[in-house]
Structure formats: structure tokens, C-alpha cells
Amino acid sequence: MKPNVGGIDRTARIVLGIVLLALCFVPQVRWWGLIGLLPLATGLMRFCPLYPMLGISTCPITGKPQAPQQEEKN
Secondary structure, eight states, X not given: OOOOOOHHHXXXXXXXXXXXXXXXXXXXXXXXXXGGHHHHHHHHHTOOTHHHHHTOOOSOOOOOOOOOOOOOOO
């Protein structure tokens, strides 16, 4: 899996996931808190399965590293 979740998106998903999981301790909305597992997992794995279907990637583009150019001697 190629990472498609970038830095800010990843941080937001992890924080949102933790906040939603904290709802598990509130008796009235206990089951809704389990929804927090989804953003937490996608943030930790840096991959969102929905993004490729929508053609989205918030991860910075990384190309192949270029070999250092050598100076020509005259």
C-alpha cells in the first residue's frame, strides 16, 4: 500500500479517532465511539482506502531520488 495520507491529514485523523474513542466512556453514546477506530487506523497506517477511488492523495509527491551530479573537470 502506497501512503496517501499526508502530515496534517494524518494528525487530524489520529486526534479525531482518539476523541471519538473517548466517547466509549459516555454511556449514552458508547457505540458511536467505536467509529473512532476508522480514522485512527487510517491515520496510523497512512493509507485511506477511499482516497484511491476518489483520486485523492494528501501525501506529498515523492519521486525517485536523483543521483548527485558530478562536476566536470576542465
